[in-house]
């Protein structure tokens with residue numbers, strides 16, 4: 104099959120980017136003060152993934168503090184920092200990492216602007232606690248004078264036809280024509296009409312962006328932060344860049360970016376993805392695409408025949424009497 108060459112590169116030729124292979128702390132030491140308008144990352148969670156050695160939470164946080172010193176130094180005065188984390192788990196007990204990290208960033212004088220809940224519909228099913236379906240993003244600014252472009256990330260309002268009902272503006276539209284503030288619970292724009300959650304699918308095996316990385320985050324999540332918290336030509340850093348999702352979400356929007364990653368294999372995947380982005384071939388879930396909701400006709404949405412008219416006995420011996428409709 105003949106593949107037509109694109110007429111232009113998808114990455115603006117004035118946009119600068121680097122994927123640096125090595126240890127974040129060492130590489131950061133060589134970067135000038137106040138370079139970045141946005142530092143966004145998902146650090147290792149110390150949960151024993153293939154790229155990390157699990158240690159005590161105290162030791163883990165101590166090693167992260169060294170890097171955080173450098174991050175604060177390299178963040179510009181108008182800059183923002185987004186720290187995306189979930190839970191550290193030890194013998195079935197969960198430790199929400201944002202609680203621990205908040206103290207560290209506060210000690211460095213950063214100011215929390217939002218604790219964003221990133222909700223996703225899929226994941227492991229827990230049996231000893233409720234299944235985890237969200238992670239958080241701590242968004243800090245370095246000073247009180249920080250970049251925040253709300254208009255660039257507004258979502259359609261639910262009732263755009265709403266009018267002022269009294270006062271000088273009586274009868275005029277009360278909303279913003281550009282849409283409403285997306286809130287601190289993130290959802291896909293079109294999905295906003297049905298639910299009130301900003302439901303960005305996390306990157307699991309059936310997601311169009313999935314690579315060989317065990318816990319990549321979605322590019323659309325990066326894009327929301329990049330659009331709201333930087334300006335065109337700003338510099339963005341991801342000190343734990345994995346397969347390059349931050350760099351891709353940044354350069355796609357005319358921001359310069361540096362990703363630092365210690366595993367060569369992930370750096371190579373990141374470089375390949377950037378090449379594909381430039382050729383218009385990278386599979387990216389579009390920022391506004393609604394989450395797929397199965398219709399009643401879809402096989403997966405139907406109750407298995409074995410479950411119909413099923414009566415479940417609970418542990419007390421009484422009957423729940425669950426009857427599925429078919």
Ligand SMILES: C[S@@+](CC[C@H](N)C(=O)[O-])C[C@H]1O[C@@H](n2cnc3c(N)ncnc32)[C@H](O)[C@@H]1O
Nearest residue numbers: 126127147154319320343344345346348364365
């Ligand atoms: C949670 S993953 C980040 C994934 C990334 N957000 C993506 O979408 O691909 C954390 C990454 O940090 C890397 N890493 C851990 N410690 C590091 C260090 N000291 N320096 C550089 N990279 C490190 C790991 O190899 C891993 O790829």
